Amino acid sequence: MSFNTLDDLEPGQRVLVRLDLNSPVEDGTVQDNRRFERHAETVRELAERGDRVVCMAHQGRPGDDDFVSLRQHADILAEHVGRDVRFVPDTYGPEAIEAIDDLDAGEVLLLENVRMCEDELPEADPEEKSKCELVRTLAAEFDAYVNDAYSAAHRKHASLVGFPLVLPSYAGRVMESEYGANTAIASRTFDGQVTMVVGGTKATDVIGVMNALDEKVDRFLLGGIAGELFLRAAGYPVGEDVEGMDLFDDQWEQNADTIRALLEERGDQITLATDLAYEDAEGERAEVLVEDVEEKTQGFLDVGTDTVAAYDDVVRDSEAVFVKGALGLFEDERFSVGTVGVLEAIAETDCFSVVGGGDTSRAIEMYGLSEDDFSHVSIAGGAYIRALTGEPLPAVEVLEAEAN
Ligand SMILES: Nc1ncnc2c1ncn2[C@@H]1O[C@H](COP(=O)(O)OP(=O)(O)O)[C@@H](O)[C@H]1O
Numbered sequence: 320m321s322f323n324t325l326d327d328l329e330p331g332q333r334v335l336v337r338l339d340l341n342s343p344v345e346d347g348t349v350q351d352n353r354r355f356e357r358h359a360e361t362v363r364e365l366a367e368r369g370d371r372v373v374c375m376a377h378q379g380r381p382g383d384d385d386f387v388s389l390r391q392h393a394d395i396l397a398e399h400v401g402r403d404v405r406f407v408p409d410t411y412g413p414e415a416i417e418a419i420d421d422l423d424a425g426e427v428l429l430l431e432n433v434r435m436c437e438d439e440l441p442e443a444d445p446e447e448k449s450k451c452e453l454v455r456t457l458a459a460e461f462d463a464y465v466n467d468a469y470s471a472a473h474r475k476h477a478s479l480v481g482f483p484l485v486l487p488s489y490a491g492r493v494m495e496s497e498y499g500a501n502t503a504i505a506s507r508t509f510d511g512q513v514t515m516v517v518g519g520t521k522a523t524d525v526i527g528v529m530n531a532l533d534e535k536v537d538r539f540l541l542g543g544i545a546g547e548l549f550l551r552a553a554g555y556p557v558g559e560d561v562e563g564m565d566l567f568d569d570q571w572e573q574n575a576d577t578i579r580a581l582l583e584e585r586g587d588q589i590t591l592a593t594d595l596a597y598e599d600a601e602g603e604r605a606e607v608l609v610e611d612v613e614e615k616t617q618g619f620l621d622v623g624t625d626t627v628a629a630y631d632d633v634v635r636d637s638e639a640v641f642v643k644g645a646l647g648l649f650e651d652e653r654f655s656v657g658t659v660g661v662l663e664a665i666a667e668t669d670c671f672s673v674v675g676g677g678d679t680s681r682a683i684e685m686y687g688l689s690e691d692d693f694s695h696v697s698i699a700g701g702a703y704i705r706a707l708t709g710e711p712l713p714a715v716e717v718l719e720a721e722a723n
């Protein structure tokens with residue numbers, strides 16, 4: 320590992336820590352998940368050493384329903400850390416600076432959602448990001464920067480790539496362990512069939528790297544939003560937004576050409592759902608064969624049972640299975656069949672397996688599966704599949720470049 324870690328950081332300092340607390344938000348309520356539990360280890364270690372610990376994180380994307388304040392995150396984080404986590408509804412303005420100055424040794428503060436600041440999001444190189452006001456203002460308050468946000472390390476945002484150029488920088492415990500595990504996995508080779516289960520909502524992240532995964536993956540099993548977009552490209556009347564959704568049309572615009580090319584060039588490696596599940600008028604799970612869909616009038620919330628059976632067979636014939644994203648809205652038990660079915664098949668076989676996707680790992684504990692039945696459960700989604708391709712992660716690269 321060629322970056323500095325917490326073992327290299329002198330205790331008793333003012334430390335700015337980038338976490339990834341991006342979480343599901345249901346009816347305005349932030350849902351606890353493994354990201355809190357894992358990052359709490361880094362925060363607790365720093366606080367116990369007598370550092371002043373200021374945490375910075377994001378939630379959602381501007382314009383989306385889950386783009387909310389981090390106030391609730393502070394309470395959830397506090398439960399996992401086992402000590403108070405103060406919250407300030409400001410990121411680098413006077414209120415934030417005052418709260419940072421007020422902190423004593425061993426105390427923890429969480430700043431407001433960093434994506435509420437204009438400087439954060441437009442992607443740019445570290446050099447440019449290091450000069451923005453957000454980075455310059457906050458850097459002046461700290462002795463060191465710790466990046467623990469492995470799962471956001473594929474984004475070139477200010478809080479992720481800007482600070483290592485202006486502060487001594489270190490990887491947190493989550494960054495260290497996820498980087499180590501995912502890099503080791505990327506260099507593994509397998510004799511038998513390697514399968515990747517692709518679902519979730521961030522279709523763009525995975526479609527963008529499917530070409531690069533060609534060497535690594537023999538079979539792709541599609542579900543979730545990516546699955547429907549592929550069905551649309553294959554000519555079925557699905558994969559579009561209905562009823563005020565905002566999941567398909569933008570991602571279709573961005574990826575339609577790539578999807579068509581993938582289907583044409585390696586369609587034999589790509590398996591699509593043959594049936595889909597939806598909520599009927601009585602509120603029950605109902606299913607329809609993809610070939611029988613005449614028009615999409617409501618959301619499809621899971622793959623159907625024929626599809627699950629077919630995917631189950633493929634998983635049982637595989638030597639390695641990588642999961643990136645849920646096959647359906649598994650948080651609702653009626654639509655958990657695809658995600659849980661595939662996870663159960665993996666757990667019952669002795670294939671090498673990695674489960675990732677910001678939310679997918681939640682399905683393991685929600686449905687009584689044991690983490691021990693998987694080789695690695697990552698709290699990262701997009702970053703982990705990018706790591707599999709061997710493509711560098713910008714936030715890791717800058718930590719390495721600036722390490723001494
Ligand atoms: N057909 C679907 N309709 C709505 N939501 C879906 C569907 N399929 C999957 N999801 C949702 O995708 C969410 C995100 O999955 P996740 O594994 O975190 O992938 P990603 O990293 O792409 O966000 C899950 O919480 C699940 O509810």
Ligand SMILES: O=C(OP(=O)(O)O)[C@H](O)COP(=O)(O)O
Pocket residue numbers: 339341379380470471474521524676677678698699700701702
């Ligand atoms: O949850 C995240 O990614 P993931 O869903 O791919 O695991 C990260 O916080 C990155 O968020 P973003 O995809 O809105 O940049």
